Amino acid sequence: xxxxxxxxxxxxxxxxxxxxxxxxxxxxxxxxxxxxxxxxxxxxxxxxxxxxxxxxxxxxxxxxxxxxxxxxxxxxxxxxxxxxxxxxxxxxxxxxxxxxxxxxxxxxxxxxxxxxxxxxxxxxxxxxxxxxxxxxxxxxxxxxxxxxxxxxxxxxxxxxxxxxxxxxxxxxxxxxxxxxxxxxxxxxxxxxxxxxxxxxxxxxxxxxxxxxxxxxxxxxxxxxxxxxxxxxxxxxxxxxxxxxxxxxxxxxxxxxxxxxxxxxxxxxxxxxxxxxxxxxxxxxxxxxxxxxxxxxxxxxxxxxxxxxxxxxxxxxxxxxxxxxxxxxxxxxxxxxxxxxxxxxxxxxxxxxxxxxxxxxxxxxxxxxxxxxxxxxxxxxxxxxxxxxxxxxxxxxxxxxxxxxxxxxxxxxxxxxxxxxxxxxxxxxxxxxxxxxxxxxxxxxxxxxxxxxxxxxxxxxxxxxxxxxxxxxxxxxxxxxxxxxxxxxxxxxxxxxxxxxxxxxxxxxxxxxxxxxxxxxxxxxxxxxxxxx
Ligand code: NAI
Numbered sequence: 145x146x147x148x149x150x151x152x153x154x155x156x157x158x159x160x161x162x163x164x165x166x167x168x169x170x171x172x173x174x175x176x177x178x179x180x181x182x183x184x185x186x187x188x189x190x191x192x193x194x195x196x197x198x199x200x201x202x203x204x205x206x207x208x209x210x211x212x213x214x215x216x217x218x219x220x221x222x223x224x225x226x227x228x229x230x231x232x233x234x235x236x237x238x239x240x241x242x243x244x245x246x247x248x249x250x251x252x253x254x255x256x257x258x259x260x261x262x263x264x265x266x267x268x269x270x271x272x273x274x275x276x277x278x279x280x281x282x283x284x285x286x287x288x289x290x291x292x293x294x295x296x297x298x299x300x301x302x303x304x305x306x307x308x309x310x311x312x313x314x315x316x317x318x319x320x321x322x323x324x325x326x327x328x329x330x331x332x333x334x335x336x337x338x339x340x341x342x343x344x345x346x347x348x349x350x351x352x353x354x355x356x357x358x359x360x361x362x363x364x365x366x367x368x369x370x371x372x373x374x375x376x377x378x379x380x381x382x383x384x385x386x387x388x389x390x391x392x393x394x395x396x397x398x399x400x401x402x403x404x405x406x407x408x409x410x411x412x413x414x415x416x417x418x419x420x421x422x423x424x425x426x427x428x429x430x431x432x433x434x435x436x437x438x439x440x441x442x443x444x445x446x447x448x449x450x451x452x453x454x455x456x457x458x459x460x461x462x463x464x465x466x467x468x469x470x471x472x473x474x475x476x477x478x479x480x481x482x483x484x485x486x487x488x489x490x491x492x493x494x495x496x497x498x499x500x501x502x503x504x505x506x507x508x509x510x511x512x513x514x515x516x517x518x519x520x521x522x523x524x525x526x527x528x529x530x531x532x533x534x535x536x537x538x539x540x541x542x543x544x545x546x547x548x549x550x551x552x553x554x555x556x557x558x559x560x561x562x563x564x565x566x567x568x569x570x571x572x573x574x575x576x577x578x579x580x581x582x583x584x585x586x587x588x589x590x591x592x593x594x595x596x597x598x599x600x601x602x603x604x605x606x607x608x609x610x611x612x613x614x615x616x617x618x619x620x621x622x623x624x625x626x627x628x629x630x631x632x633x634x635x636x637x638x639x640x641x642x643x644x645x646x647x648x649x650x651x652x653x654x655x656x657x658x659x660x661x662x663x664x665x666x667x668x669x670x671x672x673x674x675x676x
Contacts, residue, residue, distance in 0.1 A: 151281060154203065154275075154278050155271070155275050156259075156271070156275065156276070156661060158172075158661050158662050158663060160662055161173075162174070162662035163661055163662030167203070168202060168203060168204070169200050169201060169202060169203060170200070170201045170203060170277070170660065170661060171198060171199070171200045171201075172198065172199045172200075172659065172660055172661055172662035173196065173197075173198055173611070173662060174196070174197045174198070174199060174659040174662065175194050175195065175196055175197070176194065176195045176196075176197055177192065177193065177194045178192075178193045178194075179191060179192050179193060180193055195610070195612070196610075196611035196612060197608055197609065197610060197611055197659075198608065198609045198611050198617070199606060199607070199608050199659060199660045200606070200607045200608070200609070200617050201277055201278075201602075201605055201606045201607075201660050202605040202606075203278050204278070205278050205279060205280045205601070205602075205605075206280070206372070206373035206374035206601055206604070206605070207284075207286070207370075207371065207372050207373045207374070208280045208284070208285055208286070208372065208373070208374045208375070208376065208597070208601045209285070209286040209287075209288060209366055209367065209370055209372040209374070209375040209376070210223075210285045210286070210287055210288070210289075210375075210376050210378060210593075210597050211288050211289045211290070211362075211363065211366060211375055211376070211377050211378065212224075212287070212288075212289035212290075212378050212380050212593075213289060213290050213291075213328065213377070213378065213379045213380065213381045213414070213417055214289070214290075214291055214379065214380040214381030214382065215287075215288070215289035215290060215291045215297070215300075215325040215380075216291035216293045216294075216295055216297065216300035216303075216324075216325050217291065217300075217304070217380065217381065217382070217491060217492075218304040218306055218490050218491065218492065218557055218585070218586040219380040219431070219457075219586050219589045219590060219593060220289065220291065220300075220325075220380055221297060221300045221301040221303075221304045221306070221319070222301075222304065222306045222307065222586040222587065222589075222590045223287075223380075223590045223593055223594070224287050224297060224301075224319055224322060225301050225307055225311070225312070225315045225319050226245065226307075226590055227282055227283065227285060227287065227594075228315050228318040228319055229245040229311060229314075229315050230245040230246070230247065230282065230283050231283040232315075232318060233245065234311065234314045234315055236308055236310040236311040236314060237308075237310045238308050238310070243308070243311075247282060247591060247594070248591070249587070249588060249590075249591035249592075250282070250591035250592075250594055250595050251273060251591075251595050251629065251630070251650075251653075252272075252273050252274045252279065252594075252595050252598055252599065253272065253274055253282065253591075253594075253595075254272075254591075255272070255273055256270040256271060256272055256273065257270065257271060257273050257276060257654050257657070257658070257666070258270055258666055259271050259663075266672065266673075273654070273657065274598075276657040276658065276660075276661065277602060277657055277660055277661065278602075279598050279599075279601075279602050280597075280598050280601050280602075282594045282598065285594075285597065286370045286372060287322060288322070288326070288366050288370075289325055289326065289378075290325050290326040290327065290328035290359075290362070291325035291326075291328055291345060291381070292327075292328045292329075292330045292339075292342060292343040292344075292345055292346050292381075293325070293342040293343065293344060293345055294324050294325065294327070294344050294345030295324065296320060296323060296324045297319045297320060297322045297323065297324065297325070298316045298317075298319050298320040300325075301315070301316070301319055304490075304557070304586065305556055305557065306557050306584065306586045306587065324345070325345065326362055327345045327346055327347045328345065328346060328347065328381075328413070329346070329347055329355045329359070329413040329416055329417070330343045330346040330347075330413065331412065331413055333385075333409070334384040334385055334412045334413060334414075334434075335381075335382040335383070335384055335385075335495055335501065336382070336494070336495045336496075336497065336498035336501050337498065338494055338495065338497070338498065339382055339491075339494075339495055342491075350407060351407055352403075352404045352405075352407040352408070352411055352416060353404055353405045353407070355416055356404050356416050356419060356420050356423075359416065359417055359420035360420045360423060360424055363375055363377065363420060363421065363424045363426060364424065367426075374426065374427075374601055374604060375421075375424075375426045376426065376427050376428075376429065376597045376600050376601060377417060377418075377420075377421040377426055377427065377428045377429070378428075378429045378431060378593060378596070378597060379414050379417060379418075379428075379429070379430045379431055379432055379436065379454075380431045380432070380457075380589075380593060381413075381414070381432065382432070382491075382492070382495045382501070383432045383433055383434055383492070383495055383496060383501045383504050383505055384412050384413070384414055384432070384434040384436075384501065384504065385434065385500030385501055385503065385504060386434055386435050386500070386503065386504055386507070387410050387411070387412050387415065387434070387435055387436075387438055388410050389435075389438055389439065390410055393408055393410055393411075394408075394410060394411065394415070394438040394439065394440045394441075395438070395439050395440055396439070396440050396443055397440050397441075397443040397444035397446075397447050398440075399440050400415070400419065400438065400440030400441060400444060401419070401440075401444070403440075404416060404419060412434065412436065414430065414432070414434060414436040415436050415438060415441060417436075418430070418436050418437065418441050418452065419441060419444060421450070422441070422444050422445050422448050422450040422452065423444075423448065423450075424450075425448065425450050426450070427450070427451035427452065427453070427600045427601075427604060427624075428450075428451075428452050428453075429452070429453045429454060429596050429597070429600060429627070430452075430453070430454030430455045430456070430635075431454070431455075431456065431457045431589070431592075431593060431596070432455070432456055432457075432504075433455055433456035433504040433505050433507065433508030433509075433632065433633060434455070434504045435455075435504075436454065436455070437452060437454060437455070437635055439638075442622075442623065442635075442638060445622040445623070446622055448622075449619055449622060450622060451600060451603065451604060451620075451622050451624055452622055452623055452624065452635070453596065453600060453623070453624040453625075453627040453631070453635060454631060454633075454634075454635045455508060455631060455632070455633045455634075455635055456505075456508040456631060456632040456633050457589050457592045457593070457630065457631065457632065458592070458629075458630055458631050458632040459583075459585065459588035459589045459592055460559060460561055460581055460583050460585070460588055461484060461486060461509070461561035461563060461581060462509055462512050462632045463646060464563070464579065464581060465482065465484070465512055465513065465563065466512050466513075466644050466645060466646040467646045467647070468563075468565065468577075468579070469482065469512070469513040469516050469565075470516045470645045470646070470647065472565065472567055473513075473516045473517065473519070473520050473523065474516075474520075476522075476523070477567050477568070477569055477575070478523040478524070478543075478567055478568040478569075479513070479543040479565055479566070479567045480543055480544065480566050480567060480568055481543055481544040481545070481546075481564070481565075481566045482513065482543055482544070482545045482546075482563065482564070482565055482566075483544075483545075483546050483563070483564045483566075484509070484545075484546065484547045484548065484561065484562070484563045484564075485548045485550075485561070485562045485563075486547075486548065486549045486550070486559060486560065486561045486562075487549070487550040487551070487552040487555065487559070487560050488549075488551070488552065488555060488557070488558070488559040488560070488585060489551065489552050489553040489554055489555040489556045489557070489558075490556055490557045490559075490585060490586075492585070493549070493550075493551040493552070493553075493559075494551055494553075496549050496551065497549075497550070497551035502549055505547075505549060506547050506549075507633070508632045508633040509547045509632060510545060510547060511633060511642070511644070512632065512633075512644045513542075513543065513545065513644065514542075514642070514644065515641065515642060515643055515644050515645065516644065516645060517540075517541075517542055517543065518540070524540065524541040524542065524543075525540060525541040526540050527539055527540035528540075557584055557585050557586055558582060558583070558584055558585070559582070559583055559584075559585045560580070560581070560582050561579075561580075561581040561582075561583075562578065562579070562580050562581075563578070563579045563581070564576065564577070564578050565577045565578075565579075592630040595630050596627055596630050596631075599624075599626065599627055599653075600624060600627065603620055603624055603626060604619070606619075606620060606660060607619055607620075608620065621637055623635050623636060623637050623638075625637065625640075626652060626653055626656055628642075628643060628644075628649045628652070629646065629649040629650050629653055634649075651665065651666070654666060
């Protein structure tokens, strides 16, 4: 039991015919505006569209548990220790003074949205994003999870070598109370061989159906023991190799369930966890790059109406790249090549030093500039119709893009990333920009895991209705692409386009949250400042 600090009452009242409040719900009317565009005879025929919707958000936040897979790793222990430090208000000494716990780096807890302007002065009024709708406070999350390493959590925190010693020392009794992680599923073929020495806490046997049932019962027990309304299951374990997509094995919901029953070798631990969460009706988020969400898992989530999100936390280099590449392309500058080098010395880096696991990361890091390039065919030639498949002409023009990752134990959790952007500028000129980015990996990743968990819980409480055709509200589509801001390779509804631009991802999130309280999304038009 932890002292749930008294939370402030929900602070916003929208006075409008579009927004109504009951004890249970906030209900809003929203018009989704767009435009249909048809190209014909060298002209674009544009027809503005608008469609009325209603959103209904349950006001009562769920008592939420966060079950981390990989709880004893750098991210897992850092998350538990920092949430406990915040919850118990532990401050600690560093060489530069006393440090207070905080949630810097969390979009929800440490960034703001513009609500409107103050009448009279015209000054902007900003509020924390976490105030837009009722959301779980990270201090209130009930923490638990699994790890193939059974080291008790206080010792696992020491092993991670992420936090200052004085914080470790003070938080140790609190984190020790979490005990050891639950035993987990270990199929050695999926993570690097160099992880084997850690695997002393594994569920015995090779029967994948039994493993699935064990994980389902772990989730149920955690939920019951802690009297939770909701459990978010989160993969922050080692990066796995890709699973091969095999027709008849993992391509449909029924096939993946059958493949687990027959203990098929291409079913990864992360997929078993995802299926367990989906069958329990609890959300599953994948913080690593592997293809946990094989087509059969996505179909299963659709069938069960259970929420999933992923892939791969977007903490450092990729986040910057999604901003920087967009800046160049939107400025009318043409990146010719982007070359990225990383080195890191934590256990994640050790695991990624094996080729199949590196491959997963490389894929996840590679597609990040695709949508910006595709949006500017002035700079980059479109794919040529009829061109031979696999050739450059068939793929369309694209900057050369490489990603290298090396394991350098000495630098520990401090990841270094070097990116070179080589671009074509005016009349044949060239520009080279190099960025050196050094960051403490787990301290960037932890707030993202918290944001993803809190947003996911919120999105399970939001329902919508097409006001012209549906009488009843229904839940959102199971693949939560609104989580994209925090993810390197966002999983989206099959058949829809991925948005990588960080600005567009944040706008989508902000617009959605505002729509749920009946407000228009941010316009930077500021018309009143441009007219008499
Ligand atoms: P870590 O190696 O310190 O922790 C991973 C933990 O997972 C280890 O304790 C390991 O024993 C455990 N594990 C491995 N297989 C497991 C299984 N089948 N079941 C349960 N536990 C298992 O790594 P770290 O730094 O915490 O990163 C975790 C994941 O997050 C990695 O996949 C990494 O690529 C990904 N990630 C991390 C980012 C960061 O900034 N730290 C950014 C993006 C992704």
